Amino acid sequence: MNGQRIMVIDDENIVGKMLKAVLEQDGYNVETFLGGAPALARLQEERFDVVITDLKMKGIDGMEILLKVKKEWPETKVIMITAFAGLDAAVEALRGKVDDFFPKPVKIKDLKACIERLLSTP
Template identity: 70%
Template sequence: MQSYRIMVIDDEKIVGDMAKMSLEQEGYVVETFLNAEPALARLKEQKFDVVVTDYKMKGIDGMEVLRTVKGLYPETKVIMITAFANLDTAIEALRGDVHDFFPKPVKIKELKASIRRALGRQ
């Protein structure tokens, strides 16, 4: 069986490291990036089923990641996480066809559940 591919973009190493470890336990193939540029470059050569991205990053931010991903692969689901949660960012993200939106710290169990929903494996 082919594994689902998940990409995690966050400018703090710990977020990517912890997400990778937890999600690999679920059988996903996980790649992590500390900023969006190399992540988007990688996306051009490889499709991912779910992209988990930080909202606020230096350079390319989460909204731009979302637009690029949707431009490349409309069916890829994007989950946004952010430390600066407020209603406006949430609304903006949801308008932009984001699958889910979580304020940090994110409960790993909830992230896993959201990914399962995104992949339609309830």
């Protein structure tokens, strides 16, 4: 669990801040981004173990990030967060090989368990 790198992308400032506080307490190394473009730029520089991204964002959205990450760095896990808990979005996200999917409001305990599970499986 030590020093594993997690990237959080959400245009809501609070989401990044809160997840950073919780996950850093658990020993993760967390970086937060408010949009897709700077996040992808950062991914080019360094590898992350988990990318947690909001689905609906201005400019580059969560789906685009998912496709890009799975294409370039398939071993990086992607968790999708979205306000739309509809089936359509879930199916689309799964088709893009998303590792897990959380509707808002996010249960942080479940999210933490999910991260743990994803990082423990090879």
